[in-house]
Amino acid sequence: MSPATALRRNSDLGAALAEARAAYAAARPRSAAQHERAREVLPGGNTRSVLIYGPFPTAMTRGQDCRLWDLDGHAYLDLCGEYTAGLFGHSEPRIHRVLHATLEEGINLAAVGQGEERLARLLCGRFPSLAQVRFTNSGTEANLMALAAARAFTGRGTTMVMRGGYHGGVLTFPASGTNAATLPLPFVHAAYNDSDEAARLARAHAGDLAAVVVEPMLGSGGCIPAQPGFLAALRALADETGAVLIFDEVMTSRMSGGGMQARLGITPDMTTLGKYVGGGMSFGAFGGRADIMAQFDTTLPHAGTFNNNVLTMAAGGVAMGEIFTPEAAEALFQRGEALRARLNEIGRQAGVPLGFTGLGSMMTAHFRQPLPDRPYAASPAEEALRELFFFDMLAAGIYLARRGMVALSLPVGEPEMDRFVAAVGEFAESRAALLRAGGIAG
Structure with a gap:
């Protein structure tokens, strides 16, 4: 030079x-x-x-x-790791093998299968908040369905979100300004890691507050961790107001065998998952308390042609059942x-x-x-x-x-x-x- x-x-x-x-x-x-x-x-x-x-x-x-x-x-x-979706790298042989074997048995079967029950049981056994779970094709869909479930369960319309939060392409909340692609639902915006402002806003909107959704660590917002006291305050506010507390663990679920909720000992009412959980395939999931999820047994529809597609179900079962064990999560x-x-x-x-x-x-x-x-x-x-x-x-x-x-x-x-x-x-x-x-x- x-x-x-x-x-x-x-x-x-x-x-x-x-x-x-x-x-x-x-x-x-x-x-x-x-x-x-x-x-x-x-x-x-x-x-x-x-x-x-x-x-x-x-x-x-x-x-x-x-x-x-x-x-x-x-x-x-x-070191991008497909924005956390590529947890297993590009050539994990166990995932490759199960995908090839699954392809041999046919795709697009238009039916329930054993793979979805196996993956659901694995996830419910690992994440403290998951009594039951349903699958989607992305974390965006998972968050949308979790919000739909919370709104239907509470009969309310407003959701508290955090400035700087990201819950999918149509649920993006910049630190300043707005995102034109975000759905025009009733949102109230709180400051991340500010328990006092969250309490003020939750109480002001208590009569119509359906949900509080938060990332235990902001992902696209700069990998800024939530203070444990802040998450505990949100848990208490949800209890106080009757709102549904949703942890978006699409990214942070990798932080332990049971995600940040297990690491911190703070259990939300619902959790959303995505990214790597499907073995690197297109995947999302949402789940939570049995009484909330029971709506999908009766009154609340949830469609999606590829929600239980055989490739993702097979890859996810191997990924979460054999490769990304709680011990592997802790070591990472x-x-x-x-x-x-x-x-x-x-x-x-x-x-x-x-x-x-x-x-x-x-x-x-x-x-x-x-x-x-x-x-x-x-x-x-x-x-x-x-x-x-x-x-x-x-x-x-x-x-x-x-x-x-x-x-x-x-x-x-x-x-x-x-x-x-x-x-x-x-x-x-x-x-x-x-x-x-x-x-x-x-």
Whole structure:
């Protein structure tokens, strides 16, 4: 690196980001061409907004274990983990075997099967809140059906949600502003980790409060854990008002054999699941107290052609019955805790506003100190640093979420974590001046 390049790299955030974008684009001509072709028939060039980023997204062609290869031949360590859905990596042989065996017996059987009962029994045996459970095709559907059940059960209409919360593509609640795709249901918005505001709003809306839905750790909102006292306060408020407390554990269910509810000893009335529980296939689930779920025996319909599709039921049974045991969940949680501690030590040693919030195997980079305990509106400089971090990690052969989120998969071991720690250390050292200028230090 020339002295002039080094000076620009460490003194001007805009120039550094432009340089990183240019290097990214120059190294991926086939991904660029694929994006241009896709834009002709797909608005934005794909069908997942989270994958749309400039100048164009990297197109992947193959995955094995915790590795990915893109259209231009670059190899990556996969730390995105399909936004927590890819818990088992890309080539878990036990899941592959059961999927192949299931295909041999036929698909689209239009009937009940043994696989759904087996998976349901596994989940009810693991999550304290699940007396009974039903399946869907996504976490979004699971949350929608949980809300429908709570509204029908209580005869009320309003749902308390948290600013910064994400419960699916049509149930998104930004830290500031609104999301045009969110369904126009009656919502009241509370501040995450603010027990006093939650109490005030719950009591003000008590007569029509059907549900309180919360992530025990914000996922897309920055991997910010809920304070145990906050979740306990929501449990007490639901009891006080007669509302149904719903834990969205679509992501956090991986934090122990029975999710965060088991780890914290706080049991909601209903729980929603998704992502990895179906073995990496399209999957969602919702369940809870027997009296709430009994509505589906009598008055409340719940349709879905692929709710019990044989591939997901078979993969989920193996995933939750043989692979992701409570012991495996605890080991993964502890690996992630150790990794996050190492990463946060890098920022402290370098004296830069760089750190990671999270729990266990999920974490997100932030460019401010102290680390946040609730969602926030990032400054333009923070957003630029987040993008620069993403591009620098790609240049180091590490693939993570554009928003800076990491979700470890089971194949990620100590050598892979060492590699990530080294890459973050290089980022903190080489971009130190930019971090001090653009980050926020308390």
